[in-house]
Amino acid sequence: MTEWTLIGHVADIPRLGSRLVETAQGLIAVFRDGQDQIFALHNRCPHRGGPLSEGIVYGGRVSCPLHNWAIDLKTGQAVAPDNGCTPSVPVHVKDGAIALCLDAPQAPACGC
Amino acid sequence: MSGTKQKLVVVGNGMAGIRTVEELLALSPDRHDITVFGAEPHPNYNRILLSSVLAGEKSVADIVLNSPDWYAKHGITLFTGDPVTGIDADARTLTSASGRTVPYDKLLLATGSKPLMPPVAGNDLPGVCGFRDIRDVDQMIAAAQGKGRAVVIGGGLLGLEAAWGLKRRGMSVAVVHLMPHLMERQLDTAAGQLLQRDLDRRGIAFFTNGHTEEIFGDGRVQGVRLADGRIIPADLVVMAIGIRPDIELARKIGLDANRGIVVADNMSTTDPDIFAVGECAEHRGQCFGLVAPLWDMAKVCAHHLAGGDQMTFTPPALSTRLKITGIDVFSAGALAAADEADEEILLQDNARGAYKKLVLRDGKLAGIVLYGDVSDGLWYFDLMRRGADVSEWRDRIILGESAATAKSGLSVATMADDTLVCGCNGTTKGMIVAAIQGKGLTSLEEVRAHTNASGSCGQCTGAVRQILAATIGADAEDNKIPPVCGCTDRTHEEVRHAILERALKTMPEAMLALGWRNRDDCAKCRPALNYYLLCAWPGEYQDDQRSRFINERVHANIQKDGTYSVVPRLWGGMASPQELAAIAQVAEKYKVREIKITGGQRLGLFGIQKWDLPGLWGELAAAGLVSGHAYGKALRTVKTCVGSEWCRFGTQDSTGLGVKLERLSWASWTPHKFKMGVSGCPRNCAEASIKDFGVVCVDGGYDLLVGGNGGIELRETDPLCRVSNEAEVLIYAGAYMQMYREEARYLERTAPWIDRVGIAAVRARLVEDDAARGELYRRFLVSQQAAQSDPWEERARHGMDAHEFHPLCKVG
Numbered sequence: 001m002t003e004w005t006l007i008g009h010v011a012d013i014p015r016l017g018s019r020l021v022e023t024a025q026g027l028i029a030v031f032r033d034g035q036d037q038i039f040a041l042h043n044r045c046p047h048r049g050g051p052l053s054e055g056i057v058y059g060g061r062v063s064c065p066l067h068n069w070a071i072d073l074k075t076g077q078a079v080a081p082d083n084g085c086t087p088s089v090p091v092h093v094k095d096g097a098i099a100l101c102l103d104a105p106q107a108p109a110c111g112c
Numbered sequence: 113m114s115g116t117k118q119k120l121v122v123v124g125n126g127m128a129g130i131r132t133v134e135e136l137l138a139l140s141p142d143r144h145d146i147t148v149f150g151a152e153p154h155p156n157y158n159r160i161l162l163s164s165v166l167a168g169e170k171s172v173a174d175i176v177l178n179s180p181d182w183y184a185k186h187g188i189t190l191f192t193g194d195p196v197t198g199i200d201a202d203a204r205t206l207t208s209a210s211g212r213t214v215p216y217d218k219l220l221l222a223t224g225s226k227p228l229m230p231p232v233a234g235n236d237l238p239g240v241c242g243f244r245d246i247r248d249v250d251q252m253i254a255a256a257q258g259k260g261r262a263v264v265i266g267g268g269l270l271g272l273e274a275a276w277g278l279k280r281r282g283m284s285v286a287v288v289h290l291m292p293h294l295m296e297r298q299l300d301t302a303a304g305q306l307l308q309r310d311l312d313r314r315g316i317a318f319f320t321n322g323h324t325e326e327i328f329g330d331g332r333v334q335g336v337r338l339a340d341g342r343i344i345p346a347d348l349v350v351m352a353i354g355i356r357p358d359i360e361l362a363r364k365i366g367l368d369a370n371r372g373i374v375v376a377d378n379m380s381t382t383d384p385d386i387f388a389v390g391e392c393a394e395h396r397g398q399c400f401g402l403v404a405p406l407w408d409m410a411k412v413c414a415h416h417l418a419g420g421d422q423m424t425f426t427p428p429a430l431s432t433r434l435k436i437t438g439i440d441v442f443s444a445g446a447l448a449a450a451d452e453a454d455e456e457i458l459l460q461d462n463a464r465g466a467y468k469k470l471v472l473r474d475g476k477l478a479g480i481v482l483y484g485d486v487s488d489g490l491w492y493f494d495l496m497r498r499g500a501d502v503s504e505w506r507d508r509i510i511l512g513e514s515a516a517t518a519k520s521g522l523s524v525a526t527m528a529d530d531t532l533v534c535g536c537n538g539t540t541k542g543m544i545v546a547a548i549q550g551k552g553l554t555s556l557e558e559v560r561a562h563t564n565a566s567g568s569c570g571q572c573t574g575a576v577r578q579i580l581a582a583t584i585g586a587d588a589e590d591n592k593i594p595p596v597c598g599c600t601d602r603t604h605e606e607v608r609h610a611i612l613e614r615a616l617k618t619m620p621e622a623m624l625a626l627g628w629r630n631r632d633d634c635a636k637c638r639p640a641l642n643y644y645l646l647c648a649w650p651g652e653y654q655d656d657q658r659s660r661f662i663n664e665r666v667h668a669n670i671q672k673d674g675t676y677s678v679v680p681r682l683w684g685g686m687a688s689p690q691e692l693a694a695i696a697q698v699a700e701k702y703k704v705r706e707i708k709i710t711g712g713q714r715l716g717l718f719g720i721q722k723w724d725l726p727g728l729w730g731e732l733a734a735a736g737l738v739s740g741h742a743y744g745k746a747l748r749t750v751k752t753c754v755g756s757e758w759c760r761f762g763t764q765d766s767t768g769l770g771v772k773l774e775r776l777s778w779a780s781w782t783p784h785k786f787k788m789g790v791s792g793c794p795r796n797c798a799e800a801s802i803k804d805f806g807v808v809c810v811d812g813g814y815d816l817l818v819g820g821n822g823g824i825e826l827r828e829t830d831p832l833c834r835v836s837n838e839a840e841v842l843i844y845a846g847a848y849m850q851m852y853r854e855e856a857r858y859l860e861r862t863a864p865w866i867d868r869v870g871i872a873a874v875r876a877r878l879v880e881d882d883a884a885r886g887e888l889y890r891r892f893l894v895s896q897q898a899a900q901s902d903p904w905e906e907r908a909r910h911g912m913d914a915h916e917f918h919p920l921c922k923v924g
């Protein structure tokens with residue numbers, strides 16, 4: 001069974017920004033893009049663990065604050081030429097309320 | 113006096129008619145009493161730029177060519193919103209819809225054309241429009257407010273520009289095109305398909321080979337049905353299948369007319385007192401739908417109206433370009449070899465999405481199709497127009513001018529003065545040079561403002577920029593000034609200039625007005641724009657936190673493990689016991705992992721958790737400590753030595769001066785970080801000669817040094833000047849910093865900036881020009897008034913940006 005956990009409202013997250021959610025699985029970074037779409041990724045850059053929540057959000061990506069890798073918000077994959085990926089967390093938004101599915105399998109879809 | 117003047121009446125207040133009037137006024141300003149009738153309720157505007165208005169890149173006010181004042185200034189009587197309905201060629205009078213009857217000696221018909229409406233059912237339903245005038249654009253913009261769906265019928269130049277504009281306004285857009293590929297009159301199949309692919313990627317749907325059978329809807333348009341049965345739902349249908357010259361008036365009085373009003377080589381119709389120019393005219397069987405020939409018609413017509421009998425109209429070679437930002441298409445002449453004697457040369461670079469085709473006939477260029485890379489378009493076109501023999505470079509010509517002629521860039525220096533540079537506005541090289549020299553223009557924006565050149569389709573931007581550089585003698589390097597980033601073709605300088613000139617005050621406004629290709633798709637231009645706006649509108653502009661790198665957003669340096677460092681300001685490297693005690697106290701309380709004396713003469717606290725920052729800052733603030741901006745593109749440290757206070761060699765109070773400099777300049781945002789140093793004598797213990805601004809004290813004065821860097825690329829300062837007292841040091845420092853703030857590119861430190869512009873340019877404004885220095889210093893102070901508040905205290909005491917410092921929630 002899939003369980004959704006409410007974590008807050010779209011308006012709590014600055015547009016083109018992110019907020020953190022502390023969970024049993026660790027810190028999850030929840031992003032809001034320019035079109036108000038919401039994405040959630042584990043807050044660890046595949047490069048050297050940089051906190052993705054602190055990066056600049058642009059064009060469906062976040063740029064890691066430590067060494068500038070670009071991570072795709074939807075898939076968690078590093079954008080070429082870099083290689084690696086961060087597990088993403090399923091998100092559901094209804095009437096502005098954001099829910100995460102925290103019991104989804106942790107293995108990232110890309111298999112890295 | 114006016115009784116002796118000829119009465120000239122112009123029917124059509126559009127591009128060709130008014131251009132003719134302009135030419136005429138230049139030739140013989142007092143010969144005529146001029147009256148202009150316009151069916152539209154507007155002054156003359158640049159119709160070409162309706163596409164940019166639709167795309168949201170320009171406003172209607174931006175595209176007005178002749179304001180009502182212009183007509184008044186030249187004594188022209190203007191009736192707008194009043195179409196001419198009839199002409200009496202025997203009585204030589206005309207009448208208008210509002211009932212005016214006006215006599216004429218000479219009449220000029222410049223009625224343009226109307227959109228061609230296909231004869232299908234439903235073409236008159238509400239929600240169906242053409243793309244011809246401001247009213248059409250207003251209607252399209254209104255329809256786009258509700259987002260919804262648009263169908264554009266016609267995949268030519270006009271249709272695609274309409275489709276792109278509506279797409280940019282948020283509609284979902286489909287284009288129905290009768291032919292197998294787009295713009296078939298200007299592009300060959302390969303280029304047409306590339307174009308379709310690129311527009312497809314931008315989200316426009318295509319129905320090629322699409323034959324519109326019916327437009328349907330109940331009281332308002334609801335969709336389009338194609339002959340093969342496909343149905344495309346629509347809230348708006350735009351007809352862009354072609355134009356029909358407006359010849360109604362001419363027909364009524366029996367002037368010769370076929371598709372257009374027949375004109376002779378001198379632009380007169382079959383009635384010698386009636387002339388016609390523009391799209392409504394037909395010359396030797398040919399009608400025109402582009403502006404370039406219309407400028408020539410205007411010249412010839414004006415010459416004859418002014419009493420001349422020499423000039424004749426010969427149709428110029430035509431070139432086209434699509435005005436969709438980021439899509440580069442250029443075409444002229446033949447699209448393909450006509451027979452075996454013709455040759456085609458092709459270059460296809462799929463990786464870059466570039467395609468080029470040249471058609472050669474008898475060793476001369478006969479056709480050009482460029483897609484993706486159009487930088488050589490003007491050069492090819494000039495060769496084609498001049499009928500130049502290109503056999504010498506036949507094997508390299510496809511690679512462009514620099515490869516073919518082993519010269520770099522367009523040879524604007526050798527270009528003849530009458531070479532047409534901007535086809536859209538009829539501006540020649542000579543006109544541009546004259547404006548640059550006559551009006552002292554120094555930027556592309558200014559050249560645009562005064563000549564219109566490159567302001568319409570933008571195709572000739574590169575050439576105009578080079579003419580500017582060649583005319584004002586900038587070095588060749590400037591010709592290749594890079595754009596800010598891939599979102600725009602504008603350079604940093606152009607963007608900064610436009611922000612001030614056009615009073616752009618927010619980021620969305622600037623991006624819209626300057627035709628940015630993406631709004632938030634780029635992490636490169638946003639921080640730059642944010643800085644430029646902040647610098648241009650101190651105290652007014654609202655800093656965009658989301659366009660700041662993490663360090664500047666949370667006012668601390670992020671470290672390799674995601675913790676932060678805190679470096680409070682120790683003015684001039686001085687610390688009081690209370691300040692040291694406060695630092696020691698927070699270090700203990702917040703379990704700071706390391707305290708270190710930094711390379712900038714202050715104390716750095718390392719390894720602090722983000723959520724502890726506001727609390728820690730609050731306690732530092734209570735002891736009077738403020739942010740040291742060790743994280744910012746901002747004033748960092750002012751390093752000092754002990755100076756005359758203690759040192760046996762000291763000539764001045766270098767420590768005290770350092771503190772004053774730091775108090776003056778702290779908290780200012782700069783293009784890159786900015787460091788100062790003040791040494792008490794030439795032994796230079798504060799390393800002033802590798803600082804952005806350095807002072808070396810000497811007996812009776814202060815040597816000011818600029819542009820040093822001790823970082824990746826070591827650079828020694830250039831001497832700026834010597835001054836005699838501290839007050840002057842402060843003025844020079846502030847003025848210099850402001851000049852750097854206003855003129856350097858974002859992320860350019862003073863060292864590369866001065867390398868680029870030259871120390872002479874800095875001295876010219878700061879040392880040699882007292883007024884300029886004073887003005888810069890004044891602006892610096894104004895800006896500092898807004899900037900000087902402690903960001904740490906704002907966050908610690910006033911809860912600013914609280915969301916940055918704690919998680920949204922805790923679950924599980």
Ligand code: SRM
Pocket residue numbers: 669670671677679708709710711712713714716740741742748749785787802803820821822823824825861
């Ligand atoms: C803390 C300090 C080193 C120290 O332990 O002493 C330091 C630390 C950093 N320096 Fe520095 N620099 C420090 C003095 C210097 C100096 C010496 C000076 O100022 O006299 C220099 C050479 C002088 C100069 O700038 O001309 C210096 C040249 C650089 C550069 C190269 C700049 C350049 O133009 O080439 C960078 C990289 C950059 O700015 O892009 C840099 C960047 C950095 C960053 C911010 C790297 C980063 O982006 O994370 C370091 C932050 C560490 C942290 O966790 O806080 N740091 N850095 C010094 C802080 C001084 C202060 O009190 O503010």
Ligand SMILES: Cc1cc2nc3c(=O)[nH]c(=O)nc-3n(C[C@H](O)[C@H](O)[C@H](O)COP(=O)(O)OP(=O)(O)OC[C@H]3O[C@@H](n4cnc5c(N)ncnc54)[C@H](O)[C@@H]3O)c2cc1C
Pocket residue numbers: 123124125126127128129149150151152159160161162163194195196197222223224225243244245270358361389390391392400401402403404406433435536569
């Ligand atoms: C959206 C769009 C984009 C274009 N892009 C380009 C481009 O990129 N490059 C290019 O070269 N060309 C382009 N064109 C074509 C260019 O605008 C025309 O060729 C040019 O405007 C023709 O000038 P004109 O004076 O003949 O007609 P117009 O500019 O149309 O002027 C005619 C005027 O006469 C008025 N009029 C008509 N009948 C009467 C009457 N009985 N009484 C009083 N007034 C009357 C009309 O209302 C109109 O205002 C574009 C056109 C459009 C619509």
Ligand code: SF4
Pocket residue numbers: none
């Ligand atoms: S020199 Fe500067 S940037 Fe390099 S490790 Fe030391 S503090 Fe970091």
Ligand code: FES
Pocket residue numbers: 045046047048049050064065066067068069
């Ligand atoms: S840790 Fe993210 S780029 Fe290095």
